[in-house]
Amino acid sequence: MRNVARTPTIVALVGSVLGLVFAGYSTTDYMQHLDRQLHAIHCSFIPGMPAVSDAENPCRAAMYSAWSAMFRETWWGGVPISLFALGVYAFFAAFALALLVGGLKNSRRAYQFFGVTSLGPLVVSVVMALISAIKLGSFCKTCVGLYVASILLAVGALWALNAVRKLHLLVPTGGWPEGYLETGHPVWIGAWLGAMGLCVLLPSLLYVKSLPDYRSKLASCGKLNEPNDTAKAMVKLSTAHPKRSVTLLVDPLCPTCKALHERLDAEGIVENLDISMLLFPLDNTCNWMIDRALHPGSCVLSRAVLCTDPRSREALEWMYANQDELTRLGKSGEPLLRAKVRDRFGPEVDSCIDSKPTRLRLNNALQYAVSNHVPVSTPQLYLGDLRVCDEDTDLGMRYTFGQLAPEVLR
Amino acid sequence: MKLQTHAIVGAVAGAALVTAVSVTVRTEVRAAATRLDNPNATPTAAVADHAEEPYCTPAFKQVLQRVLNACGLVGTESRRGCQPADVKNLASISDEDFNALFLPLSKRGAIILFDEGSEKLDAGAKKLIDERWLDRRGARYFFIVARGSKTGTVDKNRALSHKRANSVLFQVSEVTKDPALEKQVGMLWLGKEFAQLPKQFCEWPTSRENKDCDEQAINRSAFVSWVDCRL
Missing domain, CATH: 3.40.30.10 (Glutaredoxin)
Incomplete structure (x- = not known):
């Protein structure tokens, strides 16, 4: 039986891999800067292009912005959002691969789960794109790469879901053979969500666990010797x-x-x-x-x-x-x-x-x-x-x- | 619920990806922590400093340094200003060479002229002092080099020269009200025994632009200027 979900799942897989690549660049750039020095950063639509060191580019602006990381008051630099994205895309890449290998032997619940949860990265992308447009006034190319990845993922996953749903309505004579497009046990949803959470949490926990103590570095850049503004210049x-x-x-x-x-x-x-x-x-x-x-x-x-x-x-x-x-x-x-x-x-x-x-x-x-x-x-x-x-x-x-x-x- | 091949493929792929991501994250963050403790030498930004104009030759700065050291601006000495004998000794140069050092300041500085035997500033003098004082730019030190007269006794001229230097200083303090003024102003008062000005200094900006100027008049004066040199 022809796997009608094959092409859309490949699209979703490509989106996931692209997401992994762009989130990887973004996270690596962020981690490089944890040494408090200036580094070149990746800012290209094309994966593999060299990092650039110019001080004023939209990717650097996005990285320095208040929206690039979470928990920034607790840890120096916080936890970059791209690290969460890395975990999410790792999960979706693996899930898409499983769907591709299994074809119609996957349960319909798997396609439903894939379709619905793939909207998550898309929603985040829309929010981040709005922030870029409204607050930052520029679009970082690496971020745009992530937006494109989330679109491909969502389009592929929803397309696959729709294709499987339509196929399932066409019941063959004698019904569906055993093992094809089964409903699927609801417990799998919990298992997949747990796996997704693990994919996101494990790298993040390792990240914060490995962070150095920055407190001694904070007051190390000098001071005003004669702070009084006697000439009222300020x-x-x-x-x-x-x-x-x-x-x-x-x-x-x-x-x-x-x-x-x-x-x-x-x-x-x-x-x-x-x-x-x-x-x-x-x-x-x-x-x-x-x-x-x-x-x-x-x-x-x-x-x-x-x-x-x-x-x-x-x-x-x-x-x-x-x-x-x-x-x-x-x-x-x-x-x-x-x-x-x-x-x-x-x-x-x-x-x-x-x-x-x-x-x-x-x-x-x-x-x-x-x-x-x-x-x-x-x-x-x-x-x-x-x-x-x-x-x-x-x-x-x-x-x-x-x-x-x-x-x-x- | 049976585990199928594709589920195993997905689980293995997911585990492999997450492991790779986690290892990379841990390695990168630890590497950053190591660099944090052993930072690369980075070019440091220049530190804000006073101006250094081309006229700040080694000879000029040597005299300047000696004057500043001997006249209380640098260090903790409490004395203010230098007397003529000091200047002659500390400058260790001839009258002509001493005056020549100030030639590059012909536009930056000005000469305040006084009546004979007087230390009083007229309106033109006050205006010119104010203008020059306010035109500080990047300078660190303001110099007042007062002179007495080419005639009269040495002692009388020294006293008069001292009073003229003080008149200029008082006028500056009226303008600035800055309590740290004394750390900015270097004063010299010269008697007739050292570095009298030749007539060509009449061509400099003076406080009496429309009045006759001769060698007598130009030495009843106080030269004022910011000096754009670092020491």
């Missing part, structure tokens, strides 16, 4: 429930500063911080510490942020939201950038940008950085006078705040 960012003082060194045109701000926001931390912002433009028109403008125009924008005080948060968030356009305008020359700022904040801010007090305040901010011997890089986050290491502001953010300032997580 700007207060207004927040709803300021519970803990932090100093934030930022450049309005720095993409990683924007990403940090978004992570703090996504974690619900930003509203609980009492933020003193130190503007540190990586633009040599005002910053003598660099020999070329990494972010042309950021001196102008930094002065604009100072000029909008006490609405500086609004200004900064507008600059982050329009960072691509402002970066392009900054490279085109100051007049175009100024026109954009003038359109948004009006002529008063525009004239304030050139004023001596504003220039002096920005210069004092840079001198504050010198007095405290901070690294020439952005962003930098200081809890009180203690510098939070860069890796503790992305993968380890929630764990770090949980350890050093738990009140901001509540």
